[in-house]
Amino acid sequence: MSGSTKYVYSFGNSITEGSKQMKKLLGGKGANLSEMCSLGVPVPPGFTLSTEACKHSLKNRSEWPTGLLEQVYTGILHIEKEMRQQYGDEANPLLVSVRSGAAVSMPGMMDTILNLGMNDKVVEGLIKKTENPRFVYDSYRRFIDMFGNVVMGISHNLFEQEIDYMKLERQVKEDVELSADDLLELSCRFKKIYKNETGEDFPEDPKDQLIYAINAVFESWNNERAVKYRKINNIKGLIGTAVTVQAMVFGNMGKDSGTGVCFTRNPSTGEADLYGEYLINAQGEDVVAGIRTPILIKDLAMKKPRVYEDLQNICLQLEEHYKDMQDIEFTIQNGQLFILQTRNGKRTGHAAVKIAVDLVNEGIVDRKTAIRDLVEPKHLEQLLHPQFKSDSFDEDEIIGTGLAASPGAAVGKVVFDPQKAEEAKENGEAVILVRIETSPEDVGGMASAEGILTARGGMTSHAAVVARGWGKPCVAGCHDIVVDYNRNIFKSGDITVSEGDWISLDGTTGNVILGKKELEKTTFNPDYKTFISWVYEEEVMAVRANADTPEDAEVARSYGAAGIGLTRTEHMFFKPGRINYVRKMIMAENEEDRKTALDELLPFQKEDFAGIFEAMDGLPVTIRLLDPPLHEFLPSEPAEIKKVAHDLGISEEKLIDKINLLKEYNPMLGHRGCRLGISYPEITEMQARAIIEAACELQEKGVEVLPEIMIPLIGSVEEFVHQRKIIDRVAEEVFSEIGDSVEYQVGTMIEIPRAALLAGKIAREADFFSFGTNDLTQLTFGFSRDDVVKFLPQYLDMEILQNDPFQELDEDGVGLLVQTATEAGRNIKGNLKIGICGEHGGDPKSIAFAYKTGLNYVSCSPFRIPIAHLASVQATLSNVEMEESKVTELSAVESIA
Numbered sequence: 001m002s003g004s005t006k007y008v009y010s011f012g013n014s015i016t017e018g019s020k021q022m023k024k025l026l027g028g029k030g031a032n033l034s035e036m037c038s039l040g041v042p043v044p045p046g047f048t049l050s051t052e053a054c055k056h057s058l059k060n061r062s063e064w065p066t067g068l069l070e071q072v073y074t075g076i077l078h079i080e081k082e083m084r085q086q087y088g089d090e091a092n093p094l095l096v097s098v099r100s101g102a103a104v105s106m107p108g109m110m111d112t113i114l115n116l117g118m119n120d121k122v123v124e125g126l127i128k129k130t131e132n133p134r135f136v137y138d139s140y141r142r143f144i145d146m147f148g149n150v151v152m153g154i155s156h157n158l159f160e161q162e163i164d165y166m167k168l169e170r171q172v173k174e175d176v177e178l179s180a181d182d183l184l185e186l187s188c189r190f191k192k193i194y195k196n197e198t199g200e201d202f203p204e205d206p207k208d209q210l211i212y213a214i215n216a217v218f219e220s221w222n223n224e225r226a227v228k229y230r231k232i233n234n235i236k237g238l239i240g241t242a243v244t245v246q247a248m249v250f251g252n253m254g255k256d257s258g259t260g261v262c263f264t265r266n267p268s269t270g271e272a273d274l275y276g277e278y279l280i281n282a283q284g285e286d287v288v289a290g291i292r293t294p295i296l297i298k299d300l301a302m303k304k305p306r307v308y309e310d311l312q313n314i315c316l317q318l319e320e321h322y323k324d325m326q327d328i329e330f331t332i333q334n335g336q337l338f339i340l341q342t343r344n345g346k347r348t349g350h351a352a353v354k355i356a357v358d359l360v361n362e363g364i365v366d367r368k369t370a371i372r373d374l375v376e377p378k379h380l381e382q383l384l385h386p387q388f389k390s391d392s393f394d395e396d397e398i399i400g401t402g403l404a405a406s407p408g409a410a411v412g413k414v415v416f417d418p419q420k421a422e423e424a425k426e427n428g429e430a431v432i433l434v435r436i437e438t439s440p441e442d443v444g445g446m447a448s449a450e451g452i453l454t455a456r457g458g459m460t461s462h463a464a465v466v467a468r469g470w471g472k473p474c475v476a477g478c479h480d481i482v483v484d485y486n487r488n489i490f491k492s493g494d495i496t497v498s499e500g501d502w503i504s505l506d507g508t509t510g511n512v513i514l515g516k517k518e519l520e521k522t523t524f525n526p527d528y529k530t531f532i533s534w535v536y537e538e539e540v541m542a543v544r545a546n547a548d549t550p551e552d553a554e555v556a557r558s559y560g561a562a563g564i565g566l567t568r569t570e571h572m573f574f575k576p577g578r579i580n581y582v583r584k585m586i587m588a589e590n591e592e593d594r595k596t597a598l599d600e601l602l603p604f605q606k607e608d609f610a611g612i613f614e615a616m617d618g619l620p621v622t623i624r625l626l627d628p629p630l631h632e633f634l635p636s637e638p639a640e641i642k643k644v645a646h647d648l649g650i651s652e653e654k655l656i657d658k659i660n661l662l663k664e665y666n667p668m669l670g671h672r673g674c675r676l677g678i679s680y681p682e683i684t685e686m687q688a689r690a691i692i693e694a695a696c697e698l699q700e701k702g703v704e705v706l707p708e709i710m711i712p713l714i715g716s717v718e719e720f721v722h723q724r725k726i727i728d729r730v731a732e733e734v735f736s737e738i739g740d741s742v743e744y745q746v747g748t749m750i751e752i753p754r755a756a757l758l759a760g761k762i763a764r765e766a767d768f769f770s771f772g773t774n775d776l777t778q779l780t781f782g783f784s785r786d787d788v789v790k791f792l793p794q795y796l797d798m799e800i801l802q803n804d805p806f807q808e809l810d811e812d813g814v815g816l817l818v819q820t821a822t823e824a825g826r827n828i829k830g831n832l833k834i835g836i837c838g839e840h841g842g843d844p845k846s847i848a849f850a851y852k853t854g855l856n857y858v859s860c861s862p863f864r865i866p867i868a869h870l871a872s873v874q875a876t877l878s879n880v881e882m883e884e885s886k887v888t889e890l891s892a893v894e895s896i897a
Contacts, residue, residue: 004067007053010078011037012045020322025050027242029101032342039321041314041339045082046096046246047075051103054218054240062215072210075245083247087117088206090125095139095248098213100220100241105343108462109229109443110241111150111220113213114283115143115248119204135253137183142252142283144190144202147209151216154197162189176281210245217243225443232447236802249338251331252283258332259283262297264315265325267347267468268407268459270354270527274298274315276328277458283331293477294458310337318342323365324374325355348407348468349382354527367534372877375531377844377867382408382471383528384863386519388506393517399492399503402453402478404510405464410451410473411504411516414497416488418445425449432503434490436483438463446472451505453512455483455490473507481512535869536560540876541850542857543868544622546837548572550611553621556862560869563620563706564612565770565859566837569687570628572608573601580647582633587648587658591682598686605690613698613705620706622770622837622859624749625687625723627712629672631662668778673713677723684723688730695742696734707744710770715752717761724765749837750821751775759821763828770859771818773838773846777805780814806839809846819853826854835859844871851875 009017009026011034018026018034026034030048037043049072056065076087076096085094095117100110118126118140126136148154163175166186170178178186194202203209220226221241230236251259260278265271277294301308311330314337318326327345331338347355356374359365365374388409412430415421418441424431425448433449435442437456446452446466451473454463458477467474483490488499495514497503502516524532544565545556549572553564573582578601585597612621634655635641641659645652664670677684688709695705711723724746735741747768750756753776759769778785783792785806795801809815818836825832835857840846842860847868850858852875860868 005052005065006071007050007065007068008047008071008075009034009050010045010047010075011043012078012082013037014045014082015078018048024103024238025052025242027051027101027103027244028105028343029099029341030242030244033244033246035321036318036339036342039317041317042337043339044247044249045079046244047072047078048101049214049243049245051238051240051242054221054242057215057218058221058240062219069211072214072245076210079245079247085247087210088122090121092129093117093122093125095122096210097244097246097248098210098217099244099246100217101244102221102241103238104235105346106226106229106235107346107465108439109220109226110223111217112285113143113146113150113217114285115139115146116209116213117206118143119206121204122206130253132253134180134183135250137180137187138252139250139283141183141187141190142285144187144194146285147202147213148190148194148197150220151212152194152198154194158193158197159190162186162193214243214245217241225441228444228447231796232443234803246340249331249333249340250283251279251333252281253334254281256332256335257281260294260297260300260330260332262311262315262328262330263325263345264319264328265345265351265355265358267325267327267345267351268404270325270347270351270358272358274312275459278330278332293456304332304335307332307335307337314339320364323359323369325351346465346468347379349379349471350407350525352376352379353383353531357527357530368538368877370531371535371538371870372874375870377871377874378471380866380870381864383524383866387508388504388513389518389520392519393504393513393515397514398511399495399497399514400475400478400480400512402475402480402510402512403457403459403464404506404508405459405461405476406452406467406472406474407508408451408471408473409504409506409508409517409519410449411502411519412450414490414499414501414503415445415449416483416485416490416499418442418448420499421445421448432505434481434483435463436485437461438466446470451475451507453478453481453503453505455479455481467507473505475505475507475510475512478510478512532560532866532869535873538873538876539869541847541855541872542835543865543872544620544835544837544841544857544859545862545865546841546859547612547862549608550615552862553612553615556865557615557619559862559865561616561619561862561865562857563622564616565622565835565841565857566710567609567612567621567623568627569605569624570626570632572605573633575604578604579633580644583644583648585683586630586633586662587650587655594680595682595686598682602686602690605687606694609691609694610698613694613707614703618704618706620708622708622710622747622768623687623691624710624712625674626676626683627673629662629664629667629670630676631659631664631667634659634662668775668784674711674719674723675713677711677726678719681726684726685730688727689734692731692734692742692744693738695744696738696740699742700740705742707742708768709744709746710749710768711746712749712772713751713775714748714762715754717758717765720748720762720765745833747833751779753780753817756817756821760824760828763825763832766825766832768833768835769821769825770834771821771836771838773809773814773818773836773840774806776817776838777810777814780810780817781805808843809840809849811849815849815853818849822853822855833857842868844868844874847871848875848878851879 016034016037020031020035023031026048085092087094097114099112127133145159149156191202251257258280262276266275276297279294324344326342329341352375356370360370412432415431421433422444430450432451433445434453454476464476481490481492504513504517542562544563545561546566547553547556581601588594635644645655695707698705714720745767747766749770749772751772834855837859841858842864
């Protein structure tokens with residue numbers, strides 16, 4: 001084997017070849033198992049096949065790289081030595097599990113096979129060794145089921161139906177009530193299902209079983225649910241899954257055995273208390289599948305106090321080591337505790353913030369680590385999720401109460417089929433997905449639904465874990481409802497709810513409410529205020545808001561905006577009582593009539609600007625001059641045309657003639673932006689006067705006003721100069737009229753590629769740049785944002801594009817223009833203020849790019865400001881960490897030299 005690539009890394013008491021730093025190679029599960037062994041945590045021995053092995057296997061149609069098979073057999077010898085058992089041996093058999101584990105947690109999306117290494121002769125040997133035939137036959141039927149499903153693609157439902165038939169025959173309700181003879185019979189029936197579905201006998205050779213199982217888990221990387229999960233969660237850049245082969249320990253050996261899932265803190269609330277569930281006489285899949293109702297972990301303290309104490313101590317040890325809340329899988333075999341996995345636990349937004357604050361207060365992490373690692377931007381987004389208004393429903397409207405698995409409120413029409421939920425999402429409909437229990441195959445529908453309701457399952461069931469990770473309201477294990485897929489209904493007592501009926505879910509209380517109930521925004525608690533204050537202390541790049549009204553500006557300021565990065569003046573024109581003044585200006589036959597109409601509009605513009613300046617006292621306000629083409633202000637429907645003509649006192653024919661005159665083949669590239677101000681300078685004059693007069697009047701009242709006037713859509717420096725001259729002239733006129741002045745800046749929105757390329761010339765004339773990344777993306781790609789939906793999904797599926805460029809900034813193309821313009825502008829003016837005011841200003845990855853590029857600020861909608869604050873600071877702290885790491889590496893190299 002010398003010289004061959006290392007693909008297998010062993011772990012156990014005698015050897016530990018991996019560490020938590022090797023997550024990309026060994027996956028989260030494999031890396032953490034090795035790490036736990038080095039900490040002395042009781043972990044069954046095993047080995048992990050690297051993600052590189054998976055990549056090679058998938059690329060070469062399951063053909064393994066040279067040396068891998070030999071390394072796998074060496075790994076088996078390692079487990080045999082530690083367990084003092086032999087794989088495939090009849091007298092002293094070793095059984096193993098084969099589990100997936102990517103570098104990024106994907107709960108339940110890939111496959112697992114337990115009890116590998118069993119055949120008829122091994123079964124006989126195990127019975128002699130354990131003197132527990134029921135346990136052995138139970139393990140065998142589980143193995144046949146999982147192997148048949150994962151390796152051969154046999155529907156799991158076929159095996160489940162056979163169990164249901166047998167329970168009916170034996171007149172029992174639970175699997176655990178079946179006898180050893182029943183389970184022997186069930187194993188035989190399962191083998192018949194296997195033979196009927198595959199045309200082959202169940203494989204008896206344990207070595208063949210192992211190779212088939214490893215290949216199947218490799219291939220599960222590309223199964224439909226895993227691919228969909230990665231797409232939904234924007235998980236990219238991974239080459240495959242690692243595969244861990246580990247000695248089996250058994251939770252189904254009797255009343256002194258069990259299995260469970262435990263969080264070191266409550267993943268819904270963040271409370272510092274062990275949280276989880278377990279089952280006696282069961283294997284791990286039973287807990288997450290929700291087939292049996294699990295028992296709360298607190299019960300373990302009374303039933304098995306020594307085991308509970310051991311678990312508690314290990315939880316404390318792992319949390320302190322990993323410096324984060326842990327999600328732990330464990331098995332109890334004959335009273336002895338084993339840890340099968342630990343990973344950073346998925347949590348709600350409320351829990352994430354509380355855990356971060358508590359871990360800092362407990363001295364486990366510092367503030368910077370808490371900000372950088374423990375709270376994600378999406379967690380803060382979840383805090384903005386609505387709740388039900390206190391008086392929106394009566395107690396008698398509650399038709400069921402389940403487990404409050406993931407907080408928040410959701411309202412929607414009932415659907416039972418995940419595919420229908422996806423279709424509803426595409427059609428803009430709000431739905432609640434109702435299932436008996438969810439499985440990984442349902443992930444698309446779960447992501448599309450507003451909320452999830454299940455009749456079975458606990459707080460660590462599939463539905464609960466996935467919903468919490470997404471911040472999606474979920475009520476799990478609602479035993480008050482009975483779901484009937486055949487009739488597309490669920491019943492709660494005498495009440496029948498059909499598909500299409502409205503229900504409301506409260507994931508915070510577990511209540512299921514009949515009907516469509518009213519929602520309200522949540523309020524921020526003290527933990528949030530503490531955490532966000534830490535974020536503000538670390539902020540380097542400012543976060544501004546896109547706000548068009550004084551009300552928006554007040555909301556923005558309450559969320560911590562450092563100013564207004566974009567006020568779209570045209571939005572003010574659509575307020576009641578104003579639009580017809582704009583239309584009068586458009587219909588004017590000459591400059592004099594246009595000015596008359598604009599004079600009537602000026603007080604309204606001035607009023608809004610004054611309100612925004614007052615709300616942002618002491619903070620900068622960037623106001624964009626009129627941008628959209630004029631035809632957008634005119635009616636299009638016949639009835640509306642008739643009404644507008646009447647209101648303006650003109651004929652319908654005259655209005656229709658003007659509409660046709662202004663019609664453009666490509667309005668995005670048409671008569672808009674600065675082109676309007678050049679064609680009709682009186683528009684720029686009116687808007688400049690409204691801004692400067694409002695600023696001067698507010699300044700007179702003691703308000704600190706910092707106006708920034710932004711000229712849109714320039715493609716040449718000459719366009720900018722033309723418009724700036726008008727603004728400066730009008731400002732001087734106002735100052736002369738009132739005998740006072742105010743400081744102001746004039747800059748431009750760079751949204752045309754030519755402007756980005758000529759940014760050096762423009763910077764000689766402009767006081768600031770703001771990238772309008774929406775139009776810059778449209779014009780760089782040649783995509784219309786309104787029409788791209790026709791082909792963008794296909795581009796993403798085929799990986800022609802990795803991301804929707806209108807949601808996440810295209811760093812290679814659009815980003816290159818931003819970098820080029822920034823460098824050119826700063827070469828002329830070293831302190832040139834530059835920001836982003838497009839939709840990308842609220843996207844965490846785009847914000848990280850803005851920080852790396854050296855921009856002064858990003859601007860986003862008011863309700864995304866907390867998210868942008870966090871993403872901005874995380875980008876800063878991550879960059880600092882990278883630089884410190886480079887210095888450390890350099891020092892190490894120099895000391896060696």
